[in-house]
Amino acid sequence: xxxxxxxxxxxxxxxxxxxxxxxxxxxxxxxxxxxxxxxxxxxxxxxxxxxxxxxxxxxxxxxxxxxxxxxxxxxxxxxxxxxxxxxxxxxxxxxxxxxxxxxxxxxxxxxxxxxxxxxxxxxxxxxxxxxxxxxxxxxxxxxxxxxxxxxxxxxxxxxxxxxxxxxxxxxxxxxxxxxxxxxxxxxxxxxxxxxxxxxxxxxxxxxxxxxxxxxxxxxxxxxxxxxxxxxxxxxxxxxxxxxxxxxxxxxxxxxxxxxxxxxxxxxxxxxxxxxxxxxxxxxxxxxxxxxxxxxxxxxxxxxxxxxxxxxxxxxxxxxxxxxxxxxxxxxxxxxxxxxxxxxxxxxxxxxxxxxxxxxxxxxxxxxxxxxxxxxxxxxx
Amino acid sequence: xxxxxxxxxxxxxxxxxxxxxxxxxxxxxxxxxxxxxxxxxxxxxxxxxxxxxxxxxxxxxxxxxxxxxxxxxxxxxxxxxxxxxxxxxxxxxxxxxxxxxxxxxxxxxxxxxxxxxxxxxxxxxxxxxx
Numbered sequence: 001x002x003x004x005x006x007x008x009x010x011x012x013x014x015x016x017x018x019x020x021x022x023x024x025x026x027x028x029x030x031x032x033x034x035x036x037x038x039x040x041x042x043x044x045x046x047x048x049x050x051x052x053x054x055x056x057x058x059x060x061x062x063x064x065x066x067x068x069x070x071x072x073x074x075x076x077x078x079x080x081x082x083x084x085x086x087x088x089x090x091x092x093x094x095x096x097x098x099x100x101x102x103x104x105x106x107x108x109x110x111x112x113x114x115x116x117x118x119x120x121x122x123x124x125x126x127x128x129x130x131x132x133x134x135x136x137x138x139x140x141x142x143x144x145x146x147x148x149x150x151x152x153x154x155x156x157x158x159x160x161x162x163x164x165x166x167x168x169x170x171x172x173x174x175x176x177x178x179x180x181x182x183x184x185x186x187x188x189x190x191x192x193x194x195x196x197x198x199x200x201x202x203x204x205x206x207x208x209x210x211x212x213x214x215x216x217x218x219x220x221x222x223x224x225x226x227x228x229x230x231x232x233x234x235x236x237x238x239x240x241x242x243x244x245x246x247x248x249x250x251x252x253x254x255x256x257x258x259x260x261x262x263x264x265x266x267x268x269x270x271x272x273x274x275x276x277x278x279x280x281x282x283x284x285x286x287x288x289x290x291x292x293x294x295x296x297x298x299x300x301x302x303x304x305x306x307x308x309x310x311x312x313x314x315x316x317x318x319x320x321x322x323x324x325x326x327x328x329x330x331x332x333x334x335x336x337x338x339x340x341x342x343x344x345x346x347x348x349x350x351x352x353x354x355x356x357x358x359x360x361x362x363x364x365x366x367x368x369x370x371x372x373x374x375x376x377x378x379x380x
Numbered sequence: 381x382x383x384x385x386x387x388x389x390x391x392x393x394x395x396x397x398x399x400x401x402x403x404x405x406x407x408x409x410x411x412x413x414x415x416x417x418x419x420x421x422x423x424x425x426x427x428x429x430x431x432x433x434x435x436x437x438x439x440x441x442x443x444x445x446x447x448x449x450x451x452x453x454x455x456x457x458x459x460x461x462x463x464x465x466x467x468x469x470x471x472x473x474x475x476x477x478x479x480x481x482x483x484x485x486x487x488x489x490x491x492x493x494x495x496x497x498x499x500x501x502x503x504x505x506x507x508x509x510x
Contacts, residue, residue: 351403351404354406
């Protein structure tokens with residue numbers, strides 16, 4: 001026959017196991033209701049009772065709701081509420097940091113016994129506050145249908161258990177608040193992306209709708225729209241990729257696509273994989289657009305035998321990685337040197353250099369233009 | 381930006397510093413100011429470059445962008461104030477997003493810039509005697 005000591009040792013071991021199991025579960029669970037129901041099941045097991053429940057202090061602090069529980073009749077969990085004042089057992093426990101023990105409800109005088117406990121034949125109970133960062137979360141309640149004593153081990157167990165539960169609930173709340181903030185932010189970013197696209201479309205429509213009857217005005221409009229579209233395309237690559245970086249090869253392919261003649265292969269692009277910051281991608285899209293437009297009008301892409309080779313390399317240097325991008329036209333017609341003061345030239349040299357912190361060079365070689373730009377990758 | 385607001389020589393002989401990271405906007409501002417007779421210092425795209433320039437040169441006034449490649453231009457504003465150089469803050473941010481003490485008294489010209497508004501702001505900042 002088991003002695004009292006054996007039984008106590010057995011109970012302590014069981015309570016240790018329950019704490020360990022709940023500890024493990026609490027930090028894996030994603031769902032608060034599931035967590036609380038599991039908490040009720042385990043605490044009942046640890047105290048060797050049939051019923052337990054978790055009461056949540058509702059916003060406003062006036063009422064406690066039975067949020068989770070084990071072995072209660074239908075209509076209790078999720079429905080029954082108690083006053084949060086000292087009249088109910090749980091309300092009374094809210095005002096106490098230590099577990100509140102009621103060994104015999106028949107002689108209990110500190111609070112009134114709610115009908116639901118009487119209906120379930122509850123005789124003894126313990127209520128423990130579940131603390132929280134900003135006020136208590138609620139109360140953990142252990143209910144026995146027979147009269148029983150709760151000793152120092154039970155109290156210690158319940159105190160530890162309630163603290164563990166409080167930490168788990170707090171973690172849930174923080175996790176959810178963070179998830180919500182992240183969701184809000186991503187909605188905001190999507191909205192912003194949408195507005196950027198809309199704004200660019202609006203500018204495009206305004207330019208299209210602005211009457212341009214004279215040839216000079218049409219040249220202005222078409223040049224402007226070409227540049228705007230090149231910029232919009234780079235912007236879309238950034239926005240659609242939801243990334244702050246763009247693969248250079250993808251950017252180059254998109255940028256030269258409008259200049260591909262029917263006989264594909266006039267433009268050859270080659271270089272190692274390389275991710276560029278969005279900022280750099282925008283200016284490179286404009287540079288490639290400018291070069292492509294010029295080559296189509298006056299350079300290598302204006303004749304069938306003309307070719308354009310676009311290549312890039314990355315060099316590791318003491319001060320960081322350096323990118324070298326080159327546009328080389330071959331087989332183009334004889335053309336006069338480009339206008340040094342034109343906006344296109346300014347964009348290719350000064351502006352690109354300014355934006356990329358780099359050095360750009362435009363040369364008028366035999367067979368067409370040669371353009372080189374070297375700039376730091378700036379990725380530390 | 382249109383140049384319609386620029387009256388030739390309105391800024392004649394004025395040395396104006398342009399601190400702006402966007403190459404297109406900086407070149408636009410540069411052209412606008414030059415067409416009004418100003419001498420443009422810079423443009424410079426970073427806080428570091430602006431501070432370096434201010435160590436050796438003292439402009440009559442400055443045009444200052446708020447966000448310079450992800451960095452607030454507050455240190456430049458402070459250096460300008462220390463050197464008693466008036467400046468116009470040229471930015472896409474609204475006044476409610478700017479709370480640094482260095483910008484409390486600043487004239488804000490919002491982007492996209494209208495030449496006439498920028499010119500008026502600069503004229504107010506610069507002493508009339510020239």
